[in-house]
Amino acid sequence: MNQAVTTKSNDSFDAIKGAHVLSGDSEKIQEYYDQWATAYDSDVSNEEYTGPKYIVNFLTESNSNNGLKTIDASNQNIEILDAGCGTGLVGIVLKHKGYQNVDGCDLSPGMVEQARSTGAYNVLESGIDLTKVNEAYEDNQYDATVCCGVFTLGHVPPTALLELIRITKPGGWVVVSTRKSYYDSTNFQEVCDRYQQEGKVKLINHVKDGPYIAEEGAHYWAFVVC
Template identity: 30%
Template sequence: MSQDEPDLDAAYGLKTPDDSKRLYAAWAKTYDAGFAARMDYCLPERVVQAFVECRPRGPVLDIGAGTGLVGAHLAAADLGPVDGVDISQEMLDVAAERGVYRRLFIGDMAARLDVADGTYQSVVSSGTFTTGHVGPEALDEVLRVAATGAQIAISVSKAHFEAAGFAKTFAKLEGQITALELKTVRIYGDKAEGDHALDEGYMALFGRR
C-alpha cells in the first residue's frame, strides 16, 4: 500500500457523505488491485453465492456497487439486468469498465434514491452496511425500491450490526419483511493479514412483503 492510498481504518472512520466521496475518489483506481487483492476480499463473492441460492430475479439493484465486484459475480451467475448505485462517481467509473451493469447512478442511502417505488425484483449489497458507512435507517429505502416479493441480501459487519442497532430495526420491520435469516460470513479470505483479517459479518437474507 502506498502512503497516499486510503485504508480500512480511514474507511471505518468516515463521518459524512462528503468524507465518503473524498476517500473513495482517492481509492477508486487502486481499490481492486490494492486493497481487494491484498486483503483477499471475498465478501462480494460470498454474498452473491448466498443470494443466488435464494433464486432471485432481475432486475437487481446493487447498493454500494463500488468498483463492481458484486456486479461481476452476478454476471458470472447469469443474473440480471443489474443496476448499481454508489455515493462515489469515481468508483462507478471503474465499475462501468466491467460492462456488466445496465445502469450506474449516484445515490446516497441516507437520502432518497432516484428510483421509483417497487422498481427492483431483487436487491443486494456487500460491504456498504458497515462502520462509517450506512446504518440500519437505510433499510427503509431498501424496502421502498424493492417490489413486493423481492429477494434481498445485505451484508452487515458484526461490530456495526451490534453497535448501530440492526436487530431492533429488523424487529420493527417485521410486518414488511419475510423469512429473515442471518448467516455469519468472513469478510476476508485466508490470505488476509493485519488487524482486520479475521473480521466477520452477517448476511441478512429476507424477502419484501
Template identity: 30%
Template sequence: MADTASDPTADRCQLNATLSSSVHDKNELLSFYQQWSDKYDEDFRTEHYIGPCLTVEAVCELIPDEKRADVTVLDVAAGTGLVGLELAKNGFKVIDAIDGSEAMLTKLRQKSIYRCTTQAMLGNGGDSESLPENAYDVVTSSGGFVPGHLPVSAVHDLIRMCKPGGLIVIVMRYEYLNTCEELRPLEPLMIELEHKNPSCWSRLKRHISPNYLLDKEGIVFVYRKSL
C-alpha cells in the same frame, strides 16, 4: 482465506478499510474514495474480502439458474462493481448500481456489466425520493453498512426499491452491529420491521461467516419483502 502474511496489499487493505470507516464528513468521504478507487479492486480481491461472494451465494441459493437472466438486481453501495462481477459469473444479466462516489462508479462502468448506474446517497433524506419504487426482484448491499456510509435509515430505501415478494440481501462486518454506535440500531430495526403490522419483510437467513474482511467476521442477512 489465503495467507496474507507476506502480502503487502493485505496491510494496505486493512488500512484503507479502517480509514474509510473513520471518515464521517460526506465531502471528505467522497474525496477518500476518489483517491482509493484506483487501488480498491486490488485491495478488495477475494483473498482479502469475500463480501461480494457471500452476497451472490445468498442470492443464488434462492434463484435457480434458468431464471437468473431475467431477474432485475439493484446493487446498492456498489463501489467498483465487485458484486456485479460475481452476479455476471452466475448468469445474472440485468444489474443496476447505486453508489455515493462518482469515482467508484467510473471504475464500475469500465467493467461493462451494469445496465444503469446512479450516483446517490441513501438514507436520512439523501437522494432516495428520486429513486424507483417496487422496481427490483433483488436488492443487495455488500459492505454498505459501514460507519459513515449507509445509515440505518437506508434499510427503508432498500425495502422501498424492492418489488413485493423480492429479495433483499445485506452483508456487512459482524462486529459493527455491536461496537458501532451508529449501526447498533440496525438489527433491532430489521427485527421491528419484520414484526410490525403489516410486516415489511420476513427473514430467510442470518449467517455469520469467518474471514469476511481479512480476519474479521461478516454477517449475511436475507429477507423477502412482503406482498
C-alpha cells in the same frame, strides 16, 4: 489526498480502516472513495475480501420455506440493483453467474467509473445516498437489491435498510451484509426487528459470522419485502 489512501499493498489495511472513521458524513465518504477508487480492488484483494462472492451465492440460494410467495432469486432474468456497488465487484460475480439485468449505484462517482469498466451493469448511477429517498429509483422497482460492504463502520446507519426496501418489489429480496464490528456496535438488530414487526419485510435467511475479509467476518441477511 487522504494519507490513508494508497496503492501500496502493504498499506491496504490502513486504507480500509481509514474508511471506517468517516462518521457517516456523505461528503467525506464520497471524497474518500473518489480518491481510493483506482486502488480499491487491489487493497481489498490484499485483505482477502470475499464478501461479494459470498453474498451473490447467498442471494441465489435464498428461498422461502414458509409459504411466502417470493421472486425466484436463481432466475437469471430478474432485475437486480447492486446498491453501493463500489468498483463493481458484486456485479462481476453476478455477471459470471449469468445475470443479465443488473444495475448499480454508489455515492462516489469515482467508484462508479471503475464499475462501468467491468461491463457488468446496464445502468449505473452516482451520487446515490442510501440514507435518503432517491428520485432515481421508483418504489417497487427491482426484483432483488443486494448491498455488500455498505453496512459497515463510518458509512450508513441501520435505517438505510428502508430505502433498499422501498425500491424492491413485494416478494422481492433485500440481501445485505453487516460487518461483525458494525453489527456489534449499532442497533441493526433492533431496526431489523422493528421493520419486521411493522410488516415491511420478513427475514428468511440469515448467516452469522460468514466469510467477509481477513480481519473479521460479516453477518448476511436475506429479507423478503412484504
